[in-house]
Amino acid sequence: MSLHPKPDFGVPHETAAVARAAFPRGHAYLRLRDALGPIYTDIQFAGLFARVGQPAACPWRLALITLLQFSENLSDRRAADAVRARIDWKYLLGLDLTDPGFDASVLSEFRSRLVAGEAEALLFDTLLTLCRERGLLAKRGRQRTDATHVLGAVRSLNRLGCAIETLRAALSALAAAAPDWLRAHTDPSWIERYGRSIDDFHIPQGETARRACAEAIGDDGHRLLAAVDAKAAPGWLRNVPAMVVLRRVWLQNFHVAEPPTEGSQGDRRIRWRTEAEGIPAALVMVASPYDPDVYYAKKRATTWIGDTVHLTETCDDAQPPLIVHVATTADPIVDWAVLDPLHAALATKGLLPARHLVDAAYIDADGLVAAARDHDVVLIGPVSKDNQWQARTEGAFTIEAFHLDWDRKIATCPAGHDSRSWHPNYNLGRTVIRIRFAAQHC
Structure with missing residues (x-):
């Protein structure tokens, strides 16, 4: 055209x-x-x-x-x-x-x-x-930002359901791309097991039975991956998109268990991955084989599969409300992490506000300081309540009970004793200060 x-x-x-x-x-x-x-x-x-x-x-x-x-x-x-x-x-x-x-x-x-x-x-x-x-659009006016969820156009499945559907999708893709090869390298029982909708797939009740079912499915997928990876198999089969997703889902949900002792006669077995073996974070966990770029997310009592969209709108009294910035993030990314790139984008457009209204999810100490220092923006919103156990326990000491000398890097406890150490550290990607007191004073 x-x-x-x-x-x-x-x-x-x-x-x-x-x-x-x-x-x-x-x-x-x-x-x-x-x-x-x-x-x-x-x-x-x-x-x-x-x-x-x-x-x-x-x-x-x-x-x-x-x-x-x-x-x-x-x-x-x-x-x-x-x-x-x-x-x-x-x-x-x-x-x-x-x-x-x-x-x-x-x-x-x-x-x-x-x-x-x-x-x-x-x-x-x-x-x-x-x-x-x-x-x-008023120059250096007032704006507000809030977020809502964007639902992925996929069915909500648990981990086992996702594994079943991923194997079904891989077999369907191979049936279309290489039917003769698939016929020669698959178990005939797979047609009955995976040829029907997941709605008709019988998942047993009970933890033991469900785990056995999951590991049988894991073994089937592992055998299919092994057949595709074999030297005699056409190399392009490994790059079929559904097979790429299958490999990713199997790594996330299964692991190979070695024989109990070295030299024993037991075979390696495909095991369902639990917390003990490590389950990947929601940010990388595949939620659907048909859209591997949407992820599980949760905000307070709301759970969904998809993204979060952050909308920034003008709210000046003398002007109509206009959306000036839209940012979509893959979940789960906390709201406060969006503010710095959001302000940078508004600065590039010449649309920075003087006052920026947000809810508690966007407010943190670093963000308040960075907005004022880097962009001359006053961030306005409720500060999150202290949810530490000390704040909820009568007679316990919260951070307000301590005196912090930032120049000398010394904290003084309510009893008047100075701290023994003061070390910067990181927690979930954020800078924190870890302070220790002598054991005999606590």
């Missing part, structure tokens, strides 16, 4: 007349077009298209349609129908009343071009720039 930029962005006279007659009291899309114009231009998207070839649909219109589609939660087909049928859309897009529109597949192709050209942020950044030019 090639791009032939068109300079005419005006609204056709007949379209404008019909739209005004249909909406005598005005309409949000009509006001948007009148206030901001077409928003985008074809030349902004020139790098996404070839110089020669079949002419592409106007990318500035496709960009605007993408925003409308998202705001109204429309499928591609319904969005394409809206372009043909709705006068408010035609006015915003500057289309003739008789314009026939386009096939729905054009929208997905346009999104693919944006992703391939790493231009996903172009739509958002262009709109922000235009809002700033129109005076809709």
Whole structure:
């Protein structure tokens, strides 16, 4: 597809007349077009298209349609129908009343071009720039940030369910890619065991029976991996995406148990991985074989599989609220870890606030200091309560009961005794101070 930029962005006279007659009291899309114009231009998207070839649909219109589609939660087909049928859309897009529109597949192709050209942020950044030019963004105003979860388009499975479904997916992929090889290197019983949906898979009750079932599944997967890794097997089988995921899931959920004693006759066995052998952190644990980049997450009482999106919005009294930054993180990443890169991104855009409102999950001592020191931003929000056992135990001493001399690096306890040592340390990636007192004083 090639791009032939068109300079005419005006609204056709007949379209404008019909739209005004249909909406005598005005309409949000009509006001948007009148206030901001077409928003985008074809030349902004020139790098996404070839110089020669079949002419592409106007990318500035496709960009605007993408925003409308998202705001109204429309499928591609319904969005394409809206372009043909709705006068408010035609006015915003500057289309003739008789314009026939386009096939729905054009929208997905346009999104693919944006992703391939790493231009996903172009739509958002262009709109922000235009809002700033129109005076809709106050300089060094007030903003707020909050987070919500983004659900992965996958089924929620426990570890055993994920292992079963991963092996099913691998066998299905090999059946399509190398049916003859698979037929010669698999156990005939696997067809009955893994050929049906996981809903029909019988997982026994009881810890012992479930572990035995898990280890039987682990052995089947291990045998399949061994067959694929054999020298006689075609090398490309190892790179089948479903096999790559299978290897990753098996490493995370199973381990090979050696014979109990050296020289014994026992064979190595595939064992279900428990806390004793080490279960990988949720940040790397595969939750679904069909989307290995979504992970388990939990925030307070809410659990999900997916990501977290952090939305930053202006909240100045004299201006409309506008989203100025969107950050998506793979879970589980704590909210306070997002603030520094968030402020850096806002600084790059020239959109740093003077006051930044957040909830307790974003507040920590380092963040309060860094925001003021590095970006001249006052971070405002509730400080988390002290959840240490000392704060919940009557008669126990909390940190407030100690005097800290930061220059001399000495702490004094409530009884008046000085500390014996003061050492910087790290806990979960954060700097902490470990202070010790003499045993005879405690």
